[in-house]
Amino acid sequence: MAFSQQPRYGRAASEFLDRYGNGIEEFDEQRLMLLWDCFILEHKLSNGRTVVEQFVAAHPQLPESEREMLLGWQDVVQGPFQVIRREGPALIVESLVDELTYRVRSNMGPDIFRRMPRKSFLIARLVAVGDEWMLSGPVNLLRTAERDIAYRLAMDMALRTPEAVFRNPEKLDLAWKQQRADRDRFIRFFGSDLVVVPGEQAQARLNAFYAFSREELLGGPEPDGPPAGVVVTLPEEMVESETVALIYDETDGIGFYTEFGLVEQAFANPGLLRRRRWREHTLEYLHDDSVEPMVIRRLAERNPDKATTVIRKLLKRPKFDWNRDGETLLREVKPGYYARPPRPRVSPVSERLAAFVVQK
Numbered sequence: 001m002a003f004s005q006q007p008r009y010g011r012a013a014s015e016f017l018d019r020y021g022n023g024i025e026e027f028d029e030q031r032l033m034l035l036w037d038c039f040i041l042e043h044k045l046s047n048g049r050t051v052v053e054q055f056v057a058a059h060p061q062l063p064e065s066e067r068e069m070l071l072g073w074q075d076v077v078q079g080p081f082q083v084i085r086r087e088g089p090a091l092i093v094e095s096l097v098d099e100l101t102y103r104v105r106s107n108m109g110p111d112i113f114r115r116m117p118r119k120s121f122l123i124a125r126l127v128a129v130g131d132e133w134m135l136s137g138p139v140n141l142l143r144t145a146e147r148d149i150a151y152r153l154a155m156d157m158a159l160r161t162p163e164a165v166f167r168n169p170e171k172l173d174l175a176w177k178q179q180r181a182d183r184d185r186f187i188r189f190f191g192s193d194l195v196v197v198p199g200e201q202a203q204a205r206l207n208a209f210y211a212f213s214r215e216e217l218l219g220g221p222e223p224d225g226p227p228a229g230v231v232v233t234l235p236e237e238m239v240e241s242e243t244v245a246l247i248y249d250e251t252d253g254i255g256f257y258t259e260f261g262l263v264e265q266a267f268a269n270p271g272l273l274r275r276r277r278w279r280e281h282t283l284e285y286l287h288d289d290s291v292e293p294m295v296i297r298r299l300a301e302r303n304p305d306k307a308t309t310v311i312r313k314l315l316k317r318p319k320f321d322w323n324r325d326g327e328t329l330l331r332e333v334k335p336g337y338y339a340r341p342p343r344p345r346v347s348p349v350s351e352r353l354a355a356f357v358v359q360k
Helices: 007-021 029-041 051-058 064-072 110-115 144-160 169-190 199-219 260-268 270-274 276-287 293-302 304-315 322-333 351-359
Strands: 077-087 090-095 101-105 121-129 132-135 140-142 194-198 243-249 253-258
Touching: 007 029, 029 051, 029 121, 051 064, 064 121, 077 101, 077 144, 101 121, 121 144, 140 144, 144 351, 169 199, 169 243, 169 253, 194 199, 194 260, 199 243, 199 253, 243 260, 243 293, 260 270, 260 276, 260 293, 260 304, 270 276, 270 304, 276 293, 276 304, 293 304, 293 322, 304 322
Parallel strands: 101 132
Antiparallel strands: 077 090, 077 121, 090 101, 121 132, 121 140, 194 243, 243 253
């Protein structure tokens, strides 16, 4: 904490608080503690490192075990937890998101756990200390009667941040299975895993697919797939574009790509790159992190020779050859994609959360 409050972090901290809290004046103490914990452990500074990474770098005398522990604190486990029981100086809790059990301690001592009875819920952040876990930042306690609040928070987190669910390897395996089943429904509905539609029709076609999926899931024996009622609302600029591609890739899951038709035409006829619209949108596909490498790969594999011409013209690389240099190029222009392992886009939820949604 003291290290993070040095003047050199003042501007970064102010910008972080402004971005996530509309100014420090509006924070209560717990909100400020929560945001500061996030700032120290998870926020990437302008140099790409976190405060805790810089703390470790500034203290080379630390034993290796402590360095590993501190750097491990960047991987925070958070969300609603249900209290299972007290166990000596520790509290045993179960995450409502990943359904894993955590043995938790507090740096304020075990007495704090007296106000956390069995079956109550904690909204908390945990960091690893050896084989156990420690509370990091403020803790909000919900009574057993406030279960609905905890369940809603867990459901929201499971759908918005699937990585939190995938801490549980069984959940990760299930998510891949669900994604394969959902992709199979997509192909049966559209006739292909890639369909290009006018932007004004994209939302209606997508809604029709979700309706098809819900009907099949609720009326048939297929148990896998997204929970009923889960839909995607496309952004306005996408709906207003000339074309939108709906792609359900085996690895990258379902994705939506604006003005795909223009880029598709450019890869089929590289001469179109002389025109501004075709050139700009194709360049955007190459450099936009929201466009996965598989999109470029799919377009290029239709005709590698024409793909070679496209890249040569766009990037002014006269010796480029797609067959030889294509994968290297994708790693160059989309490093963020390759910096993490592939993860399913589908987020499985527990039986109790699914039952909660159905009841509501």
